[in-house]
Amino acid sequence: MLASIHECILLWKFADDTKLGGVATSLEDRDIIQNDLSKLEKWSEVNRMRFNKEKCKVLHLGRNSQFHTYKMGSDSLGRSMAERDLGVIVDHKLNMSQQCDAVAKKATMILGCINRCVVSKTREVILPLYSVLVRPQLEYCVQFWAPHFKKDVEKLERVQRRATRMIKGLENMTYEARLHELGLFSLEKRRLRGDMIAVFKYLKGCHKEEGENLFLLVSEDRTRSNRLKVQQGRFRLDIRKKFLTVRVVKYWNKLPREVVESPSLEIFKNKLDRHLSGMV
Numbered sequence: 517m518l519a520s521i522h523e524c525i526l527l528w529k530f531a532d533d534t535k536l537g538g539v540a541t542s543l544e545d546r547d548i549i550q551n552d553l554s555k556l557e558k559w560s561e562v563n564r565m566r567f568n569k570e571k572c573k574v575l576h577l578g579r580n581s582q583f584h585t586y587k588m589g590s591d592s593l594g595r596s597m598a599e600r601d602l603g604v605i606v607d608h609k610l611n612m613s614q615q616c617d618a619v620a621k622k623a624t625m626i627l628g629c630i631n632r633c634v635v636s637k638t639r640e641v642i643l644p645l646y647s648v649l650v651r652p653q654l655e656y657c658v659q660f661w662a663p664h665f666k667k668d669v670e671k672l673e674r675v676q677r678r679a680t681r682m683i684k685g686l687e688n689m690t691y692e693a694r695l696h697e698l699g700l701f702s703l704e705k706r707r708l709r710g711d712m713i714a715v716f717k718y719l720k721g722c723h724k725e726e727g728e729n730l731f732l733l734v735s736e737d738r739t740r741s742n743r744l745k746v747q748q749g750r751f752r753l754d755i756r757k758k759f760l761t762v763r764v765v766k767y768w769n770k771l772p773r774e775v776v777e778s779p780s781l782e783i784f785k786n787k788l789d790r791h792l793s794g795m796v
Contacts, residue, residue: 527552530602534567546584557588575599576608604657612661616668623653623675627682637684643698646679654703659714662707664758673703705792711764712771716784719744730761734769744776745769 528535536556538549560566567588573596574586586593598607598614605615627650634641654672663669680694681687695702701709718727732747748765756762768776775791778784 535601540581540584546586550586553586553588553593569593573599575606577610581608602657604661606661611664613663613665613668615661616663616671619653619656620671620675623650624678626650626653627675627679631682637682639683639686639698642679642683646676650675650679651703655706655710658707659710659760662711662758662760662763669704676700676703701792705795708767709788709792711760712768712788713781713785714760715746715764715768716776716778716781719746721781742769742771742773742776 540546569591572593574593575596630645677691686694717723734745734747775787
């Protein structure tokens with residue numbers, strides 16, 4: 517089996533894509549990765565499922581990467597500055613700006629088609645079209661690639677701002693007034709909502725087993741406090757504060773006890789929505 521031949525930390529397999537990953541902080545680590553690549557090459561020859569080496573690239577992550585050259589057989593693998601993985605662009609800096617640019621551009625194009633092709637601009641027409649065709653482009657896997665910079669946050673929000681302005685009768689309202697009239701959250705608040713739902717799943721829901729490895733609970737004896745608080749982890753790189761397991765800590769710990777202790781995911785969502793509606 518392909519999964520039994522690797523020593524590296526990560527081996528992804530999806531359809532006809534294979535990705536090998538590992539932490540390389542020493543020459544021995546690089547040798548381990550190279551050894552696994554050699555094993556993959558031998559496996560492909562034995563099973564007559566050869567890799568397209570022209571499409572095989574190395575994506576180096578981290579500020580101190582030595583950009584070591586890896587090989588498959590006698591062929592050196594090219595270096596990539598960014599790769600698309602299941603529709604998400606990951607670059608060597610992990611700042612997600614390229615992904616934000618791509619989804620904002622695609623969502624804007626779809627919104628433009630709706631504006632040109634749909635005659636009626638009533639909320640009964642535009643809002644469902646936006647919710648089904650445009651917003652999913654801005655939120656696909658967003659818990660992974662959530663924007664790190666204000667310029668990217670604004671770039672995504674601008675799409676929804678334009679969509680709400682298209683609706684007849686709301687053109688002269690402020691963006692916040694349009695959201696209130698339509699019963700919508702800003703995209704930034706929707707990402708926060710998605711983060712809280714993800715944490716609930718990790719701590720109390722279907723991903724509880726994985727959550728034990730991601731979050732460390734804090735002992736809390738106060739009876740009126742949220743008794744499921746998580747501990748802030750330590751990190752050396754500033755970019756880590758934007759990762760899901762770090763950015764959610766402050767907001768999750770501030771949730772009221774009655775929200776956190778919801779007996780089911782659906783009840784949690786309803787209580788969370790009411791709580792978020794009262795936030796500025």
